[in-house]
Amino acid sequence: MNLPPLIQAFVLHFGEMGxxxxxxxxxxxxxxxxxxxxxxxxxxxxxxALGVSRSNVSMGLRELQAWNLVRVRHxxxxxxxxxxxxxxxxxxxxxxxxxxxxxxxxxxxxxxxxLLMQAPASEAERHAQARMAEMHGxxxxxxxxxxxxxxxxxxxxxxxxALGSRVARxxxxxxxxxxxxxxxxxxxxxxxxxxxxxxxxxPASREKK
Amino acid sequence: MNLPPLIQAFVLHFGEMGxxxxxxxxxxxxxxxxxxxxxxxxxxxxxxALGVSRSNVSMGLRELQAWNLVRVRHxxxxxxxxxxxxxxxxxxxxxxxxxxxxxxxxxxxxxxxxLLMQAPASEAERHAQARMAEMHGxxxxxxxxxxxxxxxxxxxxxxxxALGSRVARxxxxxxxxxxxxxxxxxxxxxxxxxxxxxxxxxPASREKK
DNA sequence: TCGCGATTTCAGGAATTTCTGAAATTGCAG
DNA sequence: CTGCAATTTCAGAAATTCCTGAAATCGCGA
Numbered sequence: 001m002n003l004p005p006l007i008q009a010f011v012l013h014f015g016e017m018g019x020x021x022x023x024x025x026x027x028x029x030x031x032x033x034x035x036x037x038x039x040x041x042x043x044x045x046x047x048x049a050l051g052v053s054r055s056n057v058s059m060g061l062r063e064l065q066a067w068n069l070v071r072v073r074h075x076x077x078x079x080x081x082x083x084x085x086x087x088x089x090x091x092x093x094x095x096x097x098x099x100x101x102x103x104x105x106x107x108x109x110x111x112x113x114x115l116l117m118q119a120p121a122s123e124a125e126r127h128a129q130a131r132m133a134e135m136h137g138x139x140x141x142x143x144x145x146x147x148x149x150x151x152x153x154x155x156x157x158x159x160x161x162a163l164g165s166r167v168a169r170x171x172x173x174x175x176x177x178x179x180x181x182x183x184x185x186x187x188x189x190x191x192x193x194x195x196x197x198x199x200x201x202x203p204a205s206r207e208k209k
Numbered sequence: 210m211n212l213p214p215l216i217q218a219f220v221l222h223f224g225e226m227g228x229x230x231x232x233x234x235x236x237x238x239x240x241x242x243x244x245x246x247x248x249x250x251x252x253x254x255x256x257x258a259l260g261v262s263r264s265n266v267s268m269g270l271r272e273l274q275a276w277n278l279v280r281v282r283h284x285x286x287x288x289x290x291x292x293x294x295x296x297x298x299x300x301x302x303x304x305x306x307x308x309x310x311x312x313x314x315x316x317x318x319x320x321x322x323x324l325l326m327q328a329p330a331s332e333a334e335r336h337a338q339a340r341m342a343e344m345h346g347x348x349x350x351x352x353x354x355x356x357x358x359x360x361x362x363x364x365x366x367x368x369x370x371a372l373g374s375r376v377a378r379x380x381x382x383x384x385x386x387x388x389x390x391x392x393x394x395x396x397x398x399x400x401x402x403x404x405x406x407x408x409x410x411x412p413a414s415r416e417k418k
Numbered sequence: 419t420c421g422c423g424a425t426t427t428c429a430g431g432a433a434t435t436t437c438t439g440a441a442a443t444t445g446c447a448g
Numbered sequence: 449c450t451g452c453a454a455t456t457t458c459a460g461a462a463a464t465t466c467c468t469g470a471a472a473t474c475g476c477g478a
Contacts, residue, residue, distance in 0.1 A: 006324055006334045010341060013320045019434095020313050022229055024466060035344075036337035043425075053468050058426060079476080080424065089347045104229050111222045115215055125215045128245035132219060135244075138298045141370050148373030156377050161350050164357030167376060168365050228464095233436060252455075262438045267456060288446080289454065 001051045007036055011050070026052055027060045031069060031085065040073040040082035068095045090154045097146070105143060112136040210260045216245055220259070235261055236269045240278060240294065249282045249291035277304045299363045310355065314348060321345040 001008060011032040018028030029050050034041060041049075046057045061083060064070040069092070073082045086092050112132050120126040149157060160167065210217060220241040227237030238259050243250060250258075255266045270292060273279040278301070282291045295301050321341050329335040358366060369376065 004331055004334045004337075006327055006329065007337045009320070009324055010337065013317065017313070017317060020231055022231060026467080036340045038333070038336045055426075055428090055469075056467055059467085062426085089343045093347060093351075104226075108222065108226060111218070115218055118215055120215065122213055124247070125213045127247045128213075128216045128219065131245045134298045138302060141367070142302075145370045145373050148375075149377075152377055158350070160377060161354045164354050166357075167369060168358075168361055235437080264439075264456075264458090265437050268437085271456085 001049065003033075003049055007033075010036060023063070024060075026050070026056050027063050030057065030060045031064055034070055034083055035085045037084075040075065040084040042075075042078070042080040042082050044080070046083075067099050069099075088154075090157070094150070097150070101143065101146065105139060109136070109139055109143065112139070210258065212242075212258055216242075219245060232272070233269075235259070235265050236272050239266065239269045240273055243279055243292055244294045246293075249284065249293040251284075251287070251289040251291050253289070255292075276308050278308075297363075299366070303359070306355070306359070310352065314352065318345070318348055318352065321348070 001011075003011065011029050014028040014032035015025040016028075018025050021028070023031075029052075030046055033046060033049055043054065043057050043061065046061075047054050050057070061070060064083075065072070070083045070085055073084050075082050086095065112135060115132055116129060116136060118129075120129050149160070152160070210220075212220065220238050223237040223241035224234040225237075227234050230237070232240075238261075239255055242255060242258055252263065252266050252270065255270075256263050259266070270279060273292075274281075279292045279294055282293050284291045295304065321344060324341055325338060325345060327338075329338050358369070361369070
C-alpha cells in the first residue's frame with residue numbers, strides 16, 4: 001500500500017473496523033479509498049493503492065455494489081469501469097440504514113411473525129411466545145418509525161436531529177392540547193397475544209447437529 | 210439440542226443471525242435461550258439445552274456480560290451462578306444501542322478527529338480531509354441526537370416513536386410560529402438547528418475545528 | 419466472426435474465528 | 449487448611465472466512 005499518510009490511516013482504520021461492521025478488511029478499505037478519492041477509480045488503481053489481488057478487488061466491489069454503497073461510472077475514452085461512492089453523506093446514511101435493516105432486522109421480524117402464529121404446546125412455549133411478542137412489538141414500532149422518517153427530505157431530517165430531545169417538549173405540549181380537546185384516552189390496548197393465537201401449527205422440526 | 214420446537218426455532222434463528230450481528234452462533238443461541246426462559250438458568254442448564262461444551266458456554270456468557278446483555282442472579286440454596294436477560298425490551302434496546310455505539314461508532318469518531326487535526330500535505334490529502342470532515346459532521350450530529358434521546362424516559366421515547374414522521378409537521382408548524390414571533394429572543398445556547406440549516410443542501414466542506 | 423483487454427469465477431491455500439477437553443483456578447464449607 | 453464443586457483458562461482441533469492465481473468469460477472494436 002502506497003498512499004499519502006492521512007489517507008492510508010483512514011483506509012486502514014476502515015479495514016480494521018470492517019470486521020465489527022460485518023464486512024471484511026478489503027471491502028472496508030476499498031470503500032474508504034473510494035470515499036476520499038476525488039474522482040472515480042478503476043479496479044487496477046484500487047489494486048495498486050491497496051496492494052491486494054485483482055480478484056479480491058473484484059469481489060469487494062461486487063459486495064459493495066450489492067450494498068448500494070458504490071456505483072459504476074463510465075469515463076469517456078476509457079473502456080474500464082470506474083467506481084465511486086455516493087457523494088452526499090446523508091445519502092450514504094440512508095443507504096446504510098436501508099441495507100442493514102434488510103439484512104439484520106427484517107429476517108428476524110419475519111421469523112418472529114411466523115413463530116407467533118403457532119399454537120403453543122406447553123406452558124414454556126406460551127411464556128416464550130409472550131416474550132417473542134414483546135420483541136416483535138418493539139421491532140415493529142422501530143421499523144414503523146424508520147419507515148416514517150425515511151420519507152423525510154434530508155433537510156427536515158436534519159432539523160429533527162438538531163432538535164434532539166427538545167422534540168419531547170413539543171410532544172408534551174401537544175399531548176396536553178390533545179387531552180384537553182378529547183376526554184377519551186387515546187392509547188388503544190394492545191392485545192397482541194390474542195391477535196396471534198390460533199394459527200396453523202407446522203411441524204417445523206429442523207434438526208441441527 | 211432438545212427444546213420445545215418453538216423455542217428451538219427461535220434459538221436457532223438467533224444463532225444463525227449472530228454472524229450478521231458480529232457475535233458468534235453460540236453467543237446468539239445463549240442469549241435467545243435466556244431471553245425466552247421464564248427463570249434464570251445456570252450454565253449447565255444452558256449446556257444441556259444447546260448441546261455445546263461447558264467452556265463454550267462459559268465464554269459466551271462472559272461476552273454477553275461484557276455487552277451488559279445478561280446479568281448474574283443468585284438463587285437461594287444454589288451455589289451456582291444463574292443468568293438472565295434484562296426483562297424490559299426497551300432496556301435491552303438501550304443497552305444494545307449503547308454498546309454498539311461504543312464499539313462501532315466511537316472509535317471511528319476518534320480516528321476522524323485525529324486525522325482532521327493534521328495539516329494536509331498535498332491536494333489529495335486536502336480533499337480527503339474535506340470528505341472526512343463531512344463524515345465526522347454527520348456522525349457527530351447523530352451521536353448528539355442519540356445522547357439527547359437516550360435521556361428520555363421510556364414512555365416519552367415510545368411517544369416519539371409512535372408519532373413518527375408526524376413530528377416533522379410539528380416541527381414545521383413550530384418553525385412557522387417561531388419565525389412569526391421572531392422578535393422574541395430564545396435561549397441562544399440551544400440553537401443547534403440554525404447552525405446546520407445553512408449548509409445542509411450542499412455538502413460543501415463545513416470545517417470542524 | 420476473431421482478437422484482445424477487462425473482468426469474473428473458482429478451487430484451494432492462508433488466515434482467522436470458534437469450539438472443545440483437559441488442566442488450572444476459585445471460593446466456600448467443614 | 450483440605451476437599452470439592454463450580455468456573456475459567458487455554459492450547460490446539462475444527463470450522464469458517466478471506467484471499468489469490470489461473471482459467472474462464474465477457475464485451476467490444478475491427
